Amino acid sequence: MTAVRTETEAAPAVSVSSSKEPKRFRLSHWDAKYTPYLIIAPFFVVFGIFGLYPLLYTAWVSLHEWQLIDGNQGFVGLANYAELFGDPKFWNALVNTLSLFVLSTVPQLLAALGLAALLDRGLRGSAFWRAGVLLPNVISVAAVALVFAQFFGRDFGIVNFLLGLVGIDPVDWRAETWASHLAVSTMVMWRWTGYNALLYLAAMQSVPRDMYESATLDGASRWRMFWSITVPSIRPTILFTVVTSTIGGLQLFAEPALFDPGFAANNSTGGSDRQFQTLVLYMYEKGFRLFDAGYAATVAWMLFVVVLLVAIVNFTLTRRIAGKE
Amino acid sequence: MSTRLVGSVAATLVMVLAAGCGGSSGADGKIELSLGLFSDFGYDKLIEEYQASHPNLKIEQRKVKMEQHNTQLATQLAGGRGAADIVALEEGVVSQFRASKDKFVNLAEYGAKDLKDQWAAWKWNQGTADGGEFVLGLGTDMGSLGLCYRRDLFEAAKLPTDREAVAKLWPTWADYAKVADQFTAATPNVKFVDTGRNVYKAILDQTEEGYFAKDDSYIAEKNDKVKTAFETAAALGVKQQTGALEPFSQEWNVALKQGSFATTTCPAWALALIKAGAGDAAAGKWDVTTAPGGGGNWGGSFLAIPKQGKHPKEAYELAKWLTAPEQQKRIFKETGNLPSQPKVYQDAEVQATVNEYFNSAPVGKIFATSAESLKPTYRGTKDSKVGPVFATALTRVEQGKQSTAEAWTQALKEATDAAK
Numbered sequence: 107m108t109a110v111r112t113e114t115e116a117a118p119a120v121s122v123s124s125s126k127e128p129k130r131f132r133l134s135h136w137d138a139k140y141t142p143y144l145i146i147a148p149f150f151v152v153f154g155i156f157g158l159y160p161l162l163y164t165a166w167v168s169l170h171e172w173q174l175i176d177g178n179q180g181f182v183g184l185a186n187y188a189e190l191f192g193d194p195k196f197w198n199a200l201v202n203t204l205s206l207f208v209l210s211t212v213p214q215l216l217a218a219l220g221l222a223a224l225l226d227r228g229l230r231g232s233a234f235w236r237a238g239v240l241l242p243n244v245i246s247v248a249a250v251a252l253v254f255a256q257f258f259g260r261d262f263g264i265v266n267f268l269l270g271l272v273g274i275d276p277v278d279w280r281a282e283t284w285a286s287h288l289a290v291s292t293m294v295m296w297r298w299t300g301y302n303a304l305l306y307l308a309a310m311q312s313v314p315r316d317m318y319e320s321a322t323l324d325g326a327s328r329w330r331m332f333w334s335i336t337v338p339s340i341r342p343t344i345l346f347t348v349v350t351s352t353i354g355g356l357q358l359f360a361e362p363a364l365f366d367p368g369f370a371a372n373n374s375t376g377g378s379d380r381q382f383q384t385l386v387l388y389m390y391e392k393g394f395r396l397f398d399a400g401y402a403a404t405v406a407w408m409l410f411v412v413v414l415l416v417a418i419v420n421f422t423l424t425r426r427i428a429g430k431e
Numbered sequence: 432m433s434t435r436l437v438g439s440v441a442a443t444l445v446m447v448l449a450a451g452c453g454g455s456s457g458a459d460g461k462i463e464l465s466l467g468l469f470s471d472f473g474y475d476k477l478i479e480e481y482q483a484s485h486p487n488l489k490i491e492q493r494k495v496k497m498e499q500h501n502t503q504l505a506t507q508l509a510g511g512r513g514a515a516d517i518v519a520l521e522e523g524v525v526s527q528f529r530a531s532k533d534k535f536v537n538l539a540e541y542g543a544k545d546l547k548d549q550w551a552a553w554k555w556n557q558g559t560a561d562g563g564e565f566v567l568g569l570g571t572d573m574g575s576l577g578l579c580y581r582r583d584l585f586e587a588a589k590l591p592t593d594r595e596a597v598a599k600l601w602p603t604w605a606d607y608a609k610v611a612d613q614f615t616a617a618t619p620n621v622k623f624v625d626t627g628r629n630v631y632k633a634i635l636d637q638t639e640e641g642y643f644a645k646d647d648s649y650i651a652e653k654n655d656k657v658k659t660a661f662e663t664a665a666a667l668g669v670k671q672q673t674g675a676l677e678p679f680s681q682e683w684n685v686a687l688k689q690g691s692f693a694t695t696t697c698p699a700w701a702l703a704l705i706k707a708g709a710g711d712a713a714a715g716k717w718d719v720t721t722a723p724g725g726g727g728n729w730g731g732s733f734l735a736i737p738k739q740g741k742h743p744k745e746a747y748e749l750a751k752w753l754t755a756p757e758q759q760k761r762i763f764k765e766t767g768n769l770p771s772q773p774k775v776y777q778d779a780e781v782q783a784t785v786n787e788y789f790n791s792a793p794v795g796k797i798f799a800t801s802a803e804s805l806k807p808t809y810r811g812t813k814d815s816k817v818g819p820v821f822a823t824a825l826t827r828v829e830q831g832k833q834s835t836a837e838a839w840t841q842a843l844k845e846a847t848d849a850a851k
């Protein structure tokens with residue numbers, strides 16, 4: 107792309123007045139060679155400052171005994187990591203994170219796929235529906251969490267009220283592990299299903315329509331067309347959403363934090379027995395409540411590794427499932 | 432083109448950096464001072480006045496939620512910039528920040544020691560380090576303990592409603608538990624108290640040593656008072672006489688509004704929270720009386736000055752003025768925050784103050800009396816790390832997840848780890 111443009115620009119300069127303007131030639135040569143780098147540079151500069159540097163700095167901090175306010179208290183090597191692997195609270199947080207991730211991401215992506223398929227069928231007032239599914243994602247997470255925390259209230263929550271109508275005893279949503287995971291996952295699903303549905307929809311719209319026509323002529327059912335034409339055609343988008351949802355799901359923080367009423371009272375452990383404490387919540391507790399920045403940095407690095415591993419596994423799995431190219 | 436781009440990027444960077452280093456002297460040559468606060472210190476009018484008498488100052492208040500305030504302050508101290516010129520430190524975390532006292536100005540350098548006698552001795556001591564040589568903060572309010580109760584719910588349970596008579600029902604916490612039994616027997620559908628956690632905290636705040644001995648050594652496992660307090664509070668939870676609520680949370684507010692619990696421990700500053708939660712409909716239904724077990728202190732704050740500020744002298748003058756007796760008295764009348772200075776809470780006008788919302792309870796007298804008999808608890812450096820462990824343990828009992836013994840064992844184990 108850049109090369110093509112430069113050729114057409116540079117050509118007249120050479121033919122018309124090559125001897126008169128060597129300087130201009132040199133300039134445009136320079137332009138051709140370095141402008142692309144200059145244009146992509148801001149991303150890498152910003153990434154370096156806000157991405158790479160904190161990453162490396164966190165690694166450095168994790169090798170030290172590091173108090174949040176007073177800073178470095180001495181190099182301890184891998185002692186923080188050794189402590190982490192023997193820390194039941196870390197494993198508890200890891201299991202919670204994975205459980206919440208599976209509970210929220212799998213139904214979420216399936217629902218998004220279904221929703222996108224429905225939107226793709228040319229409903230009346232499609233713009234309205236499309237904007238509508240994105241709405242939950244636009245609303246601030248704090249507001250969503252506040253409202254859902256009320257829905258799942260133990261004494262005066264709507265969910266328990268509705269359960270009561272069909273004769274089910276009220277559930278203490280924050281006390282039970284499974285109940286709290288369900289409630290937090292609901293929040294995540296509510297926020298992200300529409301967003302993913304729109305991504306799928308955009309991809310579905312570029313699937314050639316004649317493929318469906320010939321499939322219809324061959325007598326294929328809608329279900330068959332969906333799985334044999336639509337899903338394989340939007341494979342790259344599915345891969346993309348799986349990877350981003352993995353990253354987002356494993357870094358879950360705001361939803362469980364705000365679901366825990368103790369969070370506002372400087373007592374954020376993600377439930378009375380850490381029932382829904384995710385890795386990021388645990389990191390927050392260590393770093394910002396107990397001021398143990400060194401250990402928090404260790405948790406952060408382990409989280410990084412976990413996200414990387416799960417993302418790779420998901421990527422490979424999804425590539426297999428969604429068909430090979 | 433490209434040079435211009437580089438130029439503009441450079442210019443933007445310079446602007447960003449300049450903004451980041453934003454000086455604290457305004458364009459009009461005024462000295463800008465900022466106060467980092469949480470909840471309501473009642474400073475709005477006072478600051479207006481101070482600015483009027485000090486035209487060279489421009490004072491800004493930053494109010495955030497307490498949890499956010501503490502976290503923010505910690506990161507600002509760590510980063511060496513961004514903290515307000517004057518910051519409030521709450522009693523529960525002051526010991527945690529005292530450990531990093533070299534990030535703060537020693538107010539003794541500005542003559543703070545001369546002010547010592549203004550405050551109750553324990554309040555002054557909480558704000559100092561190194562045996563009084565290092566003055567970290569000047570005391571604002573204090574949280575001497577009272578007990579709030581719903582008159583209408585007591586009446587329904589055939590209990591006395593008059594505040595003197597109610598106080599006589601519970602000289603000790605054991606008596607309080609007996610009243611709880613009577614109450615539950617008469618009206619089983621209403622909870623007697625909002626949360627066992629506050630009962631626990633109140634009992635513990637009435638002892639001189641809690642989790643830590645005065646030499647800062649960890650003693651929770653051998654201090655019988657901690658265990659007794661825990662068991663007393665847990666027993667209420669086991670009998671389901673508590674609402675199992677997170678204090679001051681959204682659900683707590685809803686429960687207040689619905690009138691689903693009858694008593695709550697209330698330091699002076701909690702009155703405003705109860706009023707806000709219960710709303711106008713409950714005016715006159717709540718009342719305040721003496722807490723079981725005598726006086727205790729929960730909460731209250733200090734004003735400290737981070738070293739990174741550019742105008743420590745001006746900041747000190749302002750903090751000194753805001754915490755001076757005359758101002759503490761005015762704040763009490765405005766917000767109900769109890770002064771931490773004996774001369775002020777013994778003042779006739781303060782003693783005569785009643786709170787209309789709380790059935791015209793003589794709050795001045797109740798809290799001042801409680802302040803007189805107060806035995807402040809020594810707060811260890813790691814108090815704020817250990818305390819929450821026991822609080823969540825009580826929640827587990829209230830939620831029926833664990834027995835009292837199980838919760839206690841787990842809490843002790845976690846607390847010992849946290850105190851390391």
